[in-house]
Amino acid sequence: MSEVLALVLAEPFWVAVLRIATPLILGTLGVLLCERAGVLNLGIEGIMVAGAFAGWLAVYQGLPLWGGVAVAAAVGALFGLLHALLTVTLSLSQHVSGLGITLLATSLASFAYRVSFPKVDTPPTIEPFAPMAWLPLPALGGQTALTLLALALVPAVGWVLYRTPLGLALRMVGENPAAAEGQGLSVAGLRYGAIAAGSALMGVAGAFLTLSAFNAFYFNMVNGRGWVCVALVVFASWRPGKALLGALLFAFFDALQLRLQQADGGLAGIELPYQLYLMLPYAMAIVALVVMARRAAYPQALMKPYRKGER
16 A cells, blocks of 8 residues: 555556546537537547647648647547538438547548658657746646646636527527527527537547657547546536536546556555456446436436427
8 A cells, every 4th residue: 555655645546536537527528518519429539640640740740839839729520511411411320420520530531641751660759849848836847838738728718608699599508409599599509609609628538648658649549538538527427617626537547557567566565467457447437427327407408309390
């Protein structure tokens, strides 16, 4: 137990927690915006892959790092608009459309990579965002600007959702789109905007991996983070503050399992199969999800297509 405590209290551990949590925070906020408007977006996994590749390629081709972030956000928004077209305008299954977006975005990123680098075995590298060592808090000093952006977006999204007319309208179309339409609001317009904004955040979440956490694009680097974000929204009961807590909790156990694997002699001198360490964050996430989901108040119009004029 003392070994685990020493690991947890070490400064590098919390640097790793924030770094691991950053793409989860961005992705979870993106899913939350979509679902608050009544649309499930299972395209997040593919959108993160596309954002990771597009942002990295843009910087590799000469754009500044923030330009790469903007490109990743734009690519994410484009896939979001496609998802909105299929689910909002055409009223197709949100599950099927989302999975299709994931397959399409992942395949396009793979194809574009092979076309751009046909004879390269090792991915080219870029100069990523540098840590902001000038910050007074050590845990933040080891982070990059994208982590601060993710942390700042949590209260910003919360303020928009709960303190502005736009947020009220957005939540209304996710709860009772007929009532929103009765108030003269455009249900389709609000859902399109929410999906595009949320998908842009998903693209930025992917770009964090290539522009900040690493300096190159690798296949399978997203590694299921998108699906974790979908689960974290349920854990958070569709609230930005709880979404931050959930992302940090998952990142805590992920960082812990990495260090337990590297500990000499295993945990308390007991050698355990590495698979047990790998499953630790996911097992804890499932437990937390089961506990929180029982009390979660989900948007009432979530996954329900709406056609103008219907009651």
